Amino acid sequence: MLPLAPGTFPSADADKLGAQASLLKEHTTQQEETTWRHGTDTEQNGANMGTQRWPKSLHSQGEALLGGIRAIGQKKGAVDRRFIRGIGTWTVYRRDIHRFVEFLQRAGMRDLRQAQRVSGFVRTYIAGRGQTLRDAGGSFQTLEREISALTKLSHALDVYAERHGGESAADIRTVLSEEKAQWRTELAARSGGYTTRAYPDPEGLYAAIPDGGLRLQAKLMGETGCRAEGVGAPARGSNPLTVANLLGMGTDPVSGEAAGRITVQEKGGKHTEHFLKPETYRELEAHIAEHGQLLSPYRTFLRAVEAAARATGQYAPGRGTHGLKHSFAQSRMHEAVESGLSHEEAKQAVAAEIAHNRMDSVDVYLR
Numbered sequence: 001m002l003p004l005a006p007g008t009f010p011s012a013d014a015d016k017l018g019a020q021a022s023l024l025k026e027h028t029t030q031q032e033e034t035t036w037r038h039g040t041d042t043e044q045n046g047a048n049m050g051t052q053r054w055p056k057s058l059h060s061q062g063e064a065l066l067g068g069i070r071a072i073g074q075k076k077g078a079v080d081r082r083f084i085r086g087i088g089t090w091t092v093y094r095r096d097i098h099r100f101v102e103f104l105q106r107a108g109m110r111d112l113r114q115a116q117r118v119s120g121f122v123r124t125y126i127a128g129r130g131q132t133l134r135d136a137g138g139s140f141q142t143l144e145r146e147i148s149a150l151t152k153l154s155h156a157l158d159v160y161a162e163r164h165g166g167e168s169a170a171d172i173r174t175v176l177s178e179e180k181a182q183w184r185t186e187l188a189a190r191s192g193g194y195t196t197r198a199y200p201d202p203e204g205l206y207a208a209i210p211d212g213g214l215r216l217q218a219k220l221m222g223e224t225g226c227r228a229e230g231v232g233a234p235a236r237g238s239n240p241l242t243v244a245n246l247l248g249m250g251t252d253p254v255s256g257e258a259a260g261r262i263t264v265q266e267k268g269g270k271h272t273e274h275f276l277k278p279e280t281y282r283e284l285e286a287h288i289a290e291h292g293q294l295l296s297p298y299r300t301f302l303r304a305v306e307a308a309a310r311a312t313g314q315y316a317p318g319r320g321t322h323g324l325k326h327s328f329a330q331s332r333m334h335e336a337v338e339s340g341l342s343h344e345e346a347k348q349a350v351a352a353e354i355a356h357n358r359m360d361s362v363d364v365y366l367r
Helices: 011-022 029-038 040-045 058-065 087-106 114-136 139-165 170-193 202-207 212-224 276-291 298-311 320-338 343-353 359-366
Strands: 246-251 258-265 272-275
Touching: 058 087, 058 139, 087 114, 087 139, 087 276, 087 343, 114 139, 114 170, 114 298, 139 170, 139 320, 202 212, 202 298, 202 320, 212 258, 212 272, 212 276, 212 298, 212 320, 258 276, 272 276, 272 343, 320 343, 320 359, 343 359
Parallel strands: none
Antiparallel strands: 246 258, 258 272
């Protein structure tokens, strides 16, 4: 059977697959669950998967492979870096992998251990997912998460091959890397059509704001994910940034690079710490040294941002100053994933920086 044509991923199928993945344990026999569930004990004891009967069901094969890299609750550095340690990451990646497995099943695949053959289907699958997201106005971050999930599947195949013999999954990662580079460009370009609230060119927007203080406030929002009230432009009352908000230089926990540290008070009186580019931090220090504070009326700040958006071709009704927060969330998410965090770890980091307690709140900013 030939691979399915790109773009054939109706939402109804996606919903069914999500339900199928979540109920998979109920459909897997107790014997398979016992035989194929692998975690840290398996790695330590060297249990031989090759001596067990390989499941016939493609979804059960996926469970078998994923079980080989399951290390829930283990500390970073204590297990192979290819393993999955977080339950949130496990849940999300497992769902995405079973969606891919369903695609392989419909395409006629019978054995997931045939890594070379699987790699031949990966490009078609990712191309279809990318086209679907592009047509629906979806974000690159969604596709990036799915690529991360399939990368973990490739690691699971390698772990299996190392233990029992078999094909390397290196070609799968090569295809995923190539598709990731292509779709990052295509889906990012889609932002120019205002399918996302984020500004596609925040740097250009900053440069188009003539007033130095207002320009600095826009930079702070775009680099930290603060709300307007956190950068000295509250809709009500007064909340200026002063020398008390400056915490000096430190290290960005995501990038590991030098960064300026500030603390701000936002919605509900919540205090949060943020990291700035060193040059932006020095600019903030200089502004406060000269003026004593950074403060502006919200409406003045909003008008400046919208005027700059119009001047740079980025204006859309409703985008306003909050679009800068969306820009931060999307760029920070990408930076966190590129630095080695799992998709769920990256979401948790971004959630903390944009002052949201729930990870699922971040999804609003990533669309």
